[in-house]
Amino acid sequence: MAVIHPVVLCGGSGTRLWPRSRKQKPKPFLPLVGEQTLFEATLGRCANDSRFADPVIVTGAAHLDHVREQTRAFPGAAVIVEPEAKNTAAAIGLAAARLPEDAIMLVCPSDHHIADPGAFREAACAAASLAEQDWLVTFGITPTAPETGYGYILGGEPIEGGFAVQKFVEKPDLATAQAFLANGNYSWNGGIFAFRAGAFLAELAEHRPQLAEAVREAVAKGRAEGACFHPDPVAFSRIEAESVDYAVMEATTRAAMVPAAMGWSDIGNWQALRDAREADEDGNRTRGDVELIDCRNVLAETDGPRISVIGLEDIAIVVDGDEVLVTSMAGAQKVGKLSGAVSQ
Numbered sequence: 001m002a003v004i005h006p007v008v009l010c011g012g013s014g015t016r017l018w019p020r021s022r023k024q025k026p027k028p029f030l031p032l033v034g035e036q037t038l039f040e041a042t043l044g045r046c047a048n049d050s051r052f053a054d055p056v057i058v059t060g061a062a063h064l065d066h067v068r069e070q071t072r073a074f075p076g077a078a079v080i081v082e083p084e085a086k087n088t089a090a091a092i093g094l095a096a097a098r099l100p101e102d103a104i105m106l107v108c109p110s111d112h113h114i115a116d117p118g119a120f121r122e123a124a125c126a127a128a129s130l131a132e133q134d135w136l137v138t139f140g141i142t143p144t145a146p147e148t149g150y151g152y153i154l155g156g157e158p159i160e161g162g163f164a165v166q167k168f169v170e171k172p173d174l175a176t177a178q179a180f181l182a183n184g185n186y187s188w189n190g191g192i193f194a195f196r197a198g199a200f201l202a203e204l205a206e207h208r209p210q211l212a213e214a215v216r217e218a219v220a221k222g223r224a225e226g227a228c229f230h231p232d233p234v235a236f237s238r239i240e241a242e243s244v245d246y247a248v249m250e251a252t253t254r255a256a257m258v259p260a261a262m263g264w265s266d267i268g269n270w271q272a273l274r275d276a277r278e279a280d281e282d283g284n285r286t287r288g289d290v291e292l293i294d295c296r297n298v299l300a301e302t303d304g305p306r307i308s309v310i311g312l313e314d315i316a317i318v319v320d321g322d323e324v325l326v327t328s329m330a331g332a333q334k335v336g337k338l339s340g341a342v343s344q
Contacts, residue, residue, distance in 0.1 A: 003053045004128045004194070005103050006046045007095040009088060010039060010059040010067060010110040016269050018341035019323035020301070028110040029066040032267060033276045039067075039110045043074050045117045046106070051125060056098065057110075058082060058091040064228070083218075083233035089247035090239045092193075093204055093215035094231055101198030104128045107244075109191050113276045115263025123260040126161040127194035135256035136203060137162065137194040138249060140187030142261040146177035149268060149333065151189040151245070153257050165255035168245065187257065190264055193244065200248070207251040214238045269332040270316040270325075274299040288319075297329070 014026030021027040028039040036044065046052035054076030059067050061081055071077045080094050092107055099105065106124050114120045127137040140153050140163075148171060156166030168189065172180065180186035205212040214235050221232035249255055265276045274297070277285040284292055287301035293310045300307045302319035309317065314329040323340060335341060 001051070001125060001128055002102070002104050002132060004046070004051055004106045004124060005053045005099055005197075006043075006055040007092065007105050007107045008039070008042055008055050008057045008110050009091050009107065010057055011063055011085060012111060013336075015336035015341040017267070017273065018335055018338065019320040019325055020318055024062070025066065026063075026111070027267060029063070029070060032273055033113045037070060038113060038267065040070050040073075041114075042108055042110045042112070043071065043077070045108075045114065045120055046124075047074065049121065051121070052106075054078065056080065056095050058095055060085055077227065079228045081228050081230050083231060083236045085241070086236065086239045087241040088191075088244040089204065089208065089211060089242045090215060090236070092200065092244050093212065094219060096197040096200045096204075097215055097219040098229060099197040101196070101201075103197045104131050105193075105195055105197055105200065107193040107195075109266070111267060112190070112192075113263075113265045113267050115276075117262075119260065119262035123258050123262065124194065127258040129161055130159065130256050130258065131194040131196050131199070134196060134199045134254060135159070136200065136249060136252050136254050137256045137258055138165070139190050139192040139260045140257040141190040141264045142259060143181055143186065143188050146174060146181045147188065148172060148174055148177050150266075152177075152180055152186045153189050155185050155187065155257050155259075159256060162256050162258040165249075165257050168250050168255075187259065188264075189245070190260070190266070191245075192260075193249070194258075199254075203248050203252050203254070208242070208247045211239055211242065211247065269335060270299060270318070270327065271329040271332040274316065274329070 012026035014021040014023045017027050029037050031037050056078050058080045130137045152169040154166040155163035157164040217235035218231035223230050265272050267273050274285050283297040285299045289306040290300045291308045295309050296313045299316040307317055316327050318325040
């Protein structure tokens with residue numbers, strides 16, 4: 001098997017875990033689960049393993065200082081600095097154009113939590129084997145609940161180490177998600193991919209030729225500065241922002257899926273973060289000066305003032321500086337709509 005090149009997508013607006021996560025320091029750069037930041041943990045999953053090359057990180061100028069600070073333990077990391085945010089198709093295209101055509105890319109968001117890194121690496125190797133055969137591979141996360149916040153993948157014909165993708169499905173309503181879970185052939189779409197760089201660029205050129213051409217020109221006219229590469233901003237500005245799912249994965253006839261049961265979470269809201277942390281006997285998770293009495297499944301954390309809670313269930317209370325958030329877990333998906341999160 002060829003060496004695998006991790007490509008880490010690093011950015012974010014910092015709204016869904018407000019007020020702990022902010023625009024100037026979004027969740028990849030925070031130690032939300034354990035002592036490492038989510039970004040550091042992402043890099044660490046592929047480190048010190050001969051099957052993986054040094055990572056390629058795609059980020060924006062606004063987050064470059066955080067990236068530099070948190071890659072000190074990874075001196076071989078290369079950084080592509082996007083002139084502006086153009087969604088995942090363009091970000092992955094930049095990395096593919098900077099790698100040799102035969103390089104096997106492993107595209108990883110930098111803000112996910114994976115409880116079982118060993119299972120992640122084994123799934124990555126299975127995906128890489130399919131990518132060598134010019135499949136465009138996505139990780140199919142084994143679902144544990146009828147989640148309505150994730151897209152789904154329906155597996156089709158079995159292939160070596162995985163399945164051909166029969167179809168991608170948008171975020172469902174609850175009844176549909178329950179039916180998917182009962183069916184057993186649906187997986188969550190976790191946004192982790194593997195493909196040969198040349199094969200990805202060929203598919204991008206077929207389905208989004210203008211985007212592909214702009215990426216190629218941005219790289220051809222870009223400039224290197226130490227470990228950083230700066231694509232040409234004029235060429236890059238012509239790109240229409242689009243996700244890799246829409247631009248390539250849902251259009252290609254070569255989409256494949258590798259099943260992955262690895263304790264994955266996108267840490268997409270406070271409920272997801274609560275569930276990713278270790279709980280006490282009542283299901284509570286606390287950080288900082290917190291006292292709970294007769295509470296269950298509460299997440300409470302503070303960087304200063306004491307939090308005292310009595311008799312509540314399934315809520316999050318977060319104190320960060322001069323901001324305080326109180327939400328039910330059912331309402332956690334709406335945190336990004338708060339004026340404080342939007343105007344940060």
